[in-house]
Amino acid sequence: MNKKRKMFIRMIVASLVRRRSRMIVALLAIIVGATILSGLGLIYFDVPRQMSSQFRSYGANIIIAPESDGDVSYEKLQKSITYFPSNELEGYTPYRYENSKIHNMPVTLAGTDLGSVLKTSPYWHIDGELPAKNGEALIGAKLAESLGISKGESVSTVNTFEITGEMESIDIPDYEKYTDPETGETHCDHTLDLTISGILETGGSEEEYIYISLEDVEYLTLSKRGYDIVEVSVASIKDKLSEYTEKISKDIDGIKAKLVKRVTASESSVLSKLQALVFIVTAVVLVLTMICVATTMAAVIAERRREIGLRKALGAFNSSIVGQFMGEGLLLGAVGGILGSVLGFLFAQYVSQHVFSSPITFRPLLIPITIVASVIVTGTACLMPIKSAVEVDPALVLKGE
Amino acid sequence: MENLLELKNISKIYGGLKALDNVSLNVRKGEWLAIMGPSGSGKSTMMNIVGCLDKPSTGEVFFDGKDVSKESGKKLTELHRDKIGLVFQQFHLINYLNAVENVMVAQYYHSMPDEQEALEALERVGLKDRAKHLPSQLSGGEQQRVCIARAIINSPQLILADEPTGNLDEANENIVLDIFRRLHKEGTTLVVVTHDPEVGEVAQRIVRLEHGKIVSDRENEHFTD
Ligand SMILES: Nc1ncnc2c1ncn2[C@@H]1O[C@H](COP(=O)(O)OP(=O)(O)OP(=O)(O)O)[C@@H](O)[C@H]1O
Ligand SMILES: [Mg+2]
Numbered sequence: 001m002n003k004k005r006k007m008f009i010r011m012i013v014a015s016l017v018r019r020r021s022r023m024i025v026a027l028l029a030i031i032v033g034a035t036i037l038s039g040l041g042l043i044y045f046d047v048p049r050q051m052s053s054q055f056r057s058y059g060a061n062i063i064i065a066p067e068s069d070g071d072v073s074y075e076k077l078q079k080s081i082t083y084f085p086s087n088e089l090e091g092y093t094p095y096r097y098e099n100s101k102i103h104n105m106p107v108t109l110a111g112t113d114l115g116s117v118l119k120t121s122p123y124w125h126i127d128g129e130l131p132a133k134n135g136e137a138l139i140g141a142k143l144a145e146s147l148g149i150s151k152g153e154s155v156s157t158v159n160t161f162e163i164t165g166e167m168e169s170i171d172i173p174d175y176e177k178y179t180d181p182e183t184g185e186t187h188c189d190h191t192l193d194l195t196i197s198g199i200l201e202t203g204g205s206e207e208e209y210i211y212i213s214l215e216d217v218e219y220l221t222l223s224k225r226g227y228d229i230v231e232v233s234v235a236s237i238k239d240k241l242s243e244y245t246e247k248i249s250k251d252i253d254g255i256k257a258k259l260v261k262r263v264t265a266s267e268s269s270v271l272s273k274l275q276a277l278v279f280i281v282t283a284v285v286l287v288l289t290m291i292c293v294a295t296t297m298a299a300v301i302a303e304r305r306r307e308i309g310l311r312k313a314l315g316a317f318n319s320s321i322v323g324q325f326m327g328e329g330l331l332l333g334a335v336g337g338i339l340g341s342v343l344g345f346l347f348a349q350y351v352s353q354h355v356f357s358s359p360i361t362f363r364p365l366l367i368p369i370t371i372v373a374s375v376i377v378t379g380t381a382c383l384m385p386i387k388s389a390v391e392v393d394p395a396l397v398l399k400g401e
Numbered sequence: 402m403e404n405l406l407e408l409k410n411i412s413k414i415y416g417g418l419k420a421l422d423n424v425s426l427n428v429r430k431g432e433w434l435a436i437m438g439p440s441g442s443g444k445s446t447m448m449n450i451v452g453c454l455d456k457p458s459t460g461e462v463f464f465d466g467k468d469v470s471k472e473s474g475k476k477l478t479e480l481h482r483d484k485i486g487l488v489f490q491q492f493h494l495i496n497y498l499n500a501v502e503n504v505m506v507a508q509y510y511h512s513m514p515d516e517q518e519a520l521e522a523l524e525r526v527g528l529k530d531r532a533k534h535l536p537s538q539l540s541g542g543e544q545q546r547v548c549i550a551r552a553i554i555n556s557p558q559l560i561l562a563d564e565p566t567g568n569l570d571e572a573n574e575n576i577v578l579d580i581f582r583r584l585h586k587e588g589t590t591l592v593v594v595t596h597d598p599e600v601g602e603v604a605q606r607i608v609r610l611e612h613g614k615i616v617s618d619r620e621n622e623h624f625t626d
Contacts, residue, residue, distance in 0.1 A: 007505055007514035011498065018497035018535070310493045313454055314551075315482025315510040317475065395455035 012327040026296040033289030034340020038370040039347035044278045046360050060120040060231035064257045071226030072255050080248045090233035091119025097228050100157045110209040111217030120231040128198025137194040140207035159190045192220040293381035301389045309394040318390045325386045333378030337371035405430040405590050411460035413446050420446040422613035433591040435604035443613040444594045452561045453477045486552030488562035492544040494536040501532040504551045511555040522550040541568035563594045
């Protein structure tokens with residue numbers, strides 16, 4: 001290294017190291033700024049990933065439904081499921097709705113896969129247990145209230161069929177035929193006894209249904225058919241999701257897959273608001289850092305007027321004076337940036353663990369970005385104070401006033 | 402002998418106060434000049450003007466035949482850097498640099514820092530073993546000697562020293578005077594401001610200032626080369 005550059009570095013390092021107390025304030029400001037910048041930067045870039053897994057656990061984001069009348073057959077459902085990469089597919093839940101009666105009041109039964117329902121509706125709050133076997137039911141809180149049913153009770157659902165020629169051949173034990181005296185039609189009441197294992201509270205329309213297994217629905221209705229709706233939870237970004245739904249709707253006749261607006265739309269709006277917030281906070285902190293560095297630098301230069309005058313008297317050009325202080329400022333900025341990017345990672349990690357309960361993804365590019373940004377912020381902050389350093393008159397200063 | 406410095410009708414006025422009042426003075430090349438006078442007589446003011454650190458209110462200053470009183474900025478800086486070594490009344494050292502680094506700063510602005518050379522300069526003022534001390538760890542006299550080492554490091558044509566022995570005991574004063582003698586022999590022009598008759602009386606020529614005016618200007622008959 002050139003001797004002159006070596007001396008330059010020796011001087012600025014000496015100034016920072018041997019005049020610690022002053023510079024420590026500026027350094028702290030830069031470290032805080034750089035920490036916020038790199039920490040929030042990491043969060044900024046990680047939020048989309050974090051949020052999509054948050055929203056994923058918030059429930060289904062795709063529904064598959066029959067195109068017009070009819071239903072989604074088991075085969076079509078299996079086929080459409082293959083369109084989702086297995087690492088993205090969180091789960092799916094089919095629903096089959098049927099009308100029935102409990103205590104002679106009309107109710108809607110929802111037959112579903114009670115083993116997978118929480119994957120697509122994780123927000124369900126159940127007072128009691130999910131039905132563990134056939135013959136158990138989960139009842140919506142509103143319905144339970146209007147029927148006066150409580151947890152642990154046994155109820156009977158009754159379906160009344162008109163016996164047509166075809167059905168007469170079916171022989172099921174608890175199948176009581178009777179003839180309506182007015183119309184002369186033959187009916188039968190088919191009863192399914194259910195134990196209420198839990199009450200479902202969601203605050204939404206789910207509270208108006210009674211949930212039982214698909215087998216129980218088939219048993220009660222004496223019919224096997226497809227599903228009225230299938231909820232699917234897929235962990236992916238919005239563009240990919242729409243790609244999947246378009247393909248499924250196009251490739252498979254009679255069914256239609258669509259995005260659930262509620263979740264995906266709010267997901268991106270919350271996301272952009274959060275990112276804007278992060279951006280603003282970072283900008284404000286950087287401005288504050290700049291103000292703090294500028295103030296400190298102005299104080300430092302006022303304190304060192306004699307030194308500046310002396311350097312001038314020894315033959316320093318203005319450019320050398322600027323170089324000296326800029327060198328100190330930029331070195332400080334670089335050191336602050338390095339420390340800040342490390343602390344920022346720890347900070348982001350802490351926030352991520354506590355807010356999203358998952359580790360942050362480390363982005364190496366943020367280290368040089370943070371360092372360059374703190375060097376630029378520090379350099380800008382030093383401009384004004386250094387201008388006053390150049391104006392120092394050596395004569396006045398050296399006479400010792 | 403050619404004049405290195407020519408002051409022509411220099412006045413320096415601070416508000417109503419004439420710190421220098423129509424002073425004219427020629428300093429020949431290689432001359433050793435002492436400026437004496439009571440406190441407040443304008444010695445430092447004159448030195449600042451001669452050293453081109455300050456401008457006279459009226460009058461002209463010629464350095465090596467060139468009018469420098471109207472020069473500004475870069476040209477004056479170059480003059481400081483290349484031709485003049487300054488020793489100030491208050492010892493001005495950079496407080497976060499150690500003794501040898503303070504000397505090297507002068508080299509840094511002049512040409513090339515060279516630690517070995519800087520150490521040799523410190524050795525000449527008897528401070529080699531204090532090279533790594535910070536100014537706060539040096540006595541007043543030691544600090545002053547660092548300033549002298551710094552002033553002579555680039556072998557300037559002109560050395561301007563304002564009370565260079567103000568804080569020194571006799572032994573150290575003699576070290577400094579020996580350095581001056583040697584510089585004088587090497588042909589350096591010396592302008593030394595001093596209160597101390599002992600320091601004044603070893604110079605070649607003695608100028609007395611009072612109330613901003615030269616009241617006497619004499620060759621020193623006791624001067625021994
Ligand atoms: N910047 C200034 N503003 C106003 N008056 C000044 C200024 N600098 C010097 N003076 C005045 O000019 C006069 C000469 O000052 P100068 O510093 O030259 O004295 P000096 O001969 O060096 O004294 P000393 O021996 O005490 O150092 C003094 O009366 C001083 O008060
Ligand atoms: Mg003085």
